[in-house]
Amino acid sequence: MxxxxxxxxxxxxxxxxxxxxxxxxxxxxxxxxxxxxxxxxxxxxxxxxxxxxxxxxxxxxxxxxxxxxxxxxxxxxxxxxxxxxxxxxxxxxxxxxxxxxxxxxxxxxxxxxxxxxxxxAHSTALAVKDxxxxxxxxxxxxxxxxxxxxxxxxxxxxxxxxxxxxxxxxxxxxxxxxxxxxxxxxxxxxxxxxxxxxxxxxxxxxxxxxxxxxxxxxxAPTPSVGLRFEAPLGLLRRGALVHDDFKTTLVRHGVKVKTFCFCAGPGGGRIKFTDYGDHTLLDGHVIPEAGTSQLGNFALLAQLRDEHGSPRSAEWVEEYLLRPYRSLRSDRPGKPVLQWYPDWRDKQLTCSSLEDFAQRAGHAPSLSDYQVANLAAILPNAVHTAMRAVFEELMPVFAGHPLEADQAERIAVIGLELESLWDxxxxxxxxxxxxxxxxxxxxxxxxxxxxxxxxxxxxxxxxxxxxxxxxxxxxxxxx
Incomplete structure (x- = not known):
């Protein structure tokens, strides 16, 4: 009744x-x-x-x-x-x-x-939202x-x-x-x-x-696809000194990319899993307690538009992002995956396990519930190109110096993140x-x-x- x-x-x-x-x-x-x-x-x-x-x-x-x-x-x-x-x-x-x-x-x-x-004030050449x-x-x-x-x-x-x-x-x-x-x-x-x-x-x-x-x-919204970059705090700390939630927007190769949810303060950041049933996305939380973690993270979000500049639809996101994302993991489809940054940059997969990543990067990721997969492969080419350009432009600001090859090897790229899905x-x-x-x-x-x-x-x-x-x-x- x-x-x-x-x-x-x-x-x-x-x-x-x-x-x-x-x-x-x-x-x-x-x-x-x-x-x-x-x-x-x-x-x-x-x-x-x-x-x-x-x-x-x-x-x-x-x-x-x-x-x-x-x-x-x-x-x-x-x-x-x-x-x-x-x-x-x-x-x-x-x-x-x-x-x-x-x-x-x-x-x-x-x-x-x-x-x-x-x-x-005047701490970086980039236009940081204040x-x-x-x-x-x-x-x-x-x-x-x-x-x-x-x-x-x-x-x-x-x-x-x-x-x-x-x-x-x-x-x-x-x-x-x-x-x-x-x-x-x-x-x-x-x-x-x-x-x-x-x-x-x-x-x-x-x-x-x-x-x-x-x-x-x-x-209708203009959706964005995002990836979270996790790195030792020393490579990100100067960004946190500029602003606790470093936000800037850049347009590169015709794609609008912004930083999002910058978590690299004294205690680093915590990556969160948010489960939606048939897929799990990422989020980030700050850790203010100093010394809690030696790793920080931030997201890059790229707007999804078609060749005419119109926002991609929810159906497009499902077909061309979420469905390929669910195929990346064999154990539990739709759960987050990790890719070693040099592999993500070059759209390949030479680092094939978390143990391999830890050996190459010199540290384990902050969470262990990942499989290693070719995350770059499911991104539209223009999105990947723009994200890479923005990342390489931001890291010298965050680190305070140009990113050396051995430092790039210490970075994990983790996904998937989706934002701006609300009407x-x-x-x-x-x-x-x-x-x-x-x-x-x-x-x-x-x-x-x-x-x-x-x-x-x-x-x-x-x-x-x-x-x-x-x-x-x-x-x-x-x-």
Whole structure:
């Protein structure tokens, strides 16, 4: 039998956007149902971090699902203030965006705000994006998530449901929206006057389907393919001295390439696996604790466009990137692979195992769940050529001197990474979609990535919901 409940607002996703939206809504008197497909923050363990293999966590990846979302319990994270997330700031207005950021920091951190640092002026000939960035260590992240969990647990106006997926979302003339929630032993309908979608990476495919089914106004994204370069910290440290999140964009050989998620501070960086079921992609987390790792990493992302300059479609990405990617591993198709940099540069495969790589590079990679494969072979030729040119241009900046042949031999190229897969929604300045009563916040807007940016969008959506209605929706019972 299907049970039926009701709430003023259904918030889908308990990451930064969903948590802050639920907190604000409850404070304003709304009854909120906050749901997430993942687990409680204290149970989001990634086996890869512990030297084991990625097994998908029974289909609910602990890295991209669960309470906290991208603020992964026990990892370091970066917080970037506007103008990082420029398009979101333009939508909200700069003054309002900054004010909401301050409020997010107060709700997340209390009075113990982290220290934000900007880029060093005139430190490189490259145009480095300048915005304030701060790194939280693992202890600070635990404090933030515990603080937010306690805030939500203290109020009876928020019902937190973990391990539950929203499988259907339908407009309803009387209730506003009817959502179907499912989990082992659970089949439930929820009536909600408003919905805030904050689904994050875990819900990317589901949300793309909903956008089209509901007819939400949007434009297709320009996807990017990425690779992560892992190297001894000494080869990357000068980049971190310029900016904690060194970001620059270069166009080489007609391809737009940018640096992404630079993780090479005092403690190095941690490569993360994010499992999507039939394939696993990479992410990167900073480690602020000095001396933790002797390796750092950063990603290069290359835009995917056809010969006429039009963005590649999701179907093209599946056919020409994900399908070849899944063929690279014989043991577990779709899991990340590693290639020795000289081999990647020359599009060959002379280094054929992790043991061989360790001998040639002089160190083992930070994670062990790889097979060695010809990652370069699945990239479009123009993308490979542009990435190589940008890498060879950046490394002297990061290392402080031209890259010697023996230093190039110490570098691993790891993939695959994909970014900018979200449709860009047409949103009001209150984060309302083209369907009245349906809001979006965080990555699923297609506007901006970042923890603070997602949380700011969640607050903006909640503020408008509270300003729109003063009459609570009566809570229903079970049927």
């Amino acid at each position: 299907t049970s039926r409940t009701a709430a003023d607002v259904l918030v889908i996703g308990a990451g930064p956007a969903g948590m802050l939206a639920a907190d604000r809504l409850a404070q304003g008197g709304a009854r909120v149902l906050l749901v997430d497909a993942g687990r409680v923050h204290t149970s989001r363990i990634c086996p890869v971090d512990r030297g084991k293999s990625c097994h998908g966590c029974r289909g609910i990846c602990n890295v991209i699902s669960g309470f906290g979302g991208s603020i992964h319990y026990g990892d370091g994270v970066k917080l970037s203030r506007f103008p990082s997330g420029r398009r979101l700031a333009e939508l909200l207005g700069a003054e309002r965006a900054d004010a909401l950021t301050d409020e997010v920091l107060e709700r997340m951190c209390g009075v113990a705000w982290p220290t934000f640092r900007r880029a060093l 915005y304030p960035v701060a790194s939280l260590n693992s202890d600070q992240v635990r404090v933030v998530i515990n603080r937010l969990h306690a805030r939500l647990a203290r109020t009876e106006r928020v019902t937190l449901r973990l391990g539950v997926e929203v499988t259907e979302l339908q407009p309803d003339d009387q209730a506003g929206f009817i959502a179907r929630l499912q989990a082992p032993g659970v089949d439930e309908q929820v009536a909600a006057r408003y919905v805030v979608s904050a689904v994050g990476r875990r819900g990317q495919r589901w949300w793309a389907t909903q956008i089209r089914r509901l007819g939400l106004a949007h434009t 860009e929604l047409a949103l009001s300045e209150h984060m309302e979609t083209s369907f009245p009563g349906l809001y979006a916040a965080g990555d699923c807007t297609g506007l901006a990535q970042g923890i603070l940016q997602a949380a700011v969008a969640g607050l903006a959506a909640a503020d408008h919901v509270l300003a729109t209605t003063t009459v609570p929706v009566p809570l229903g019972g079970s049927t």
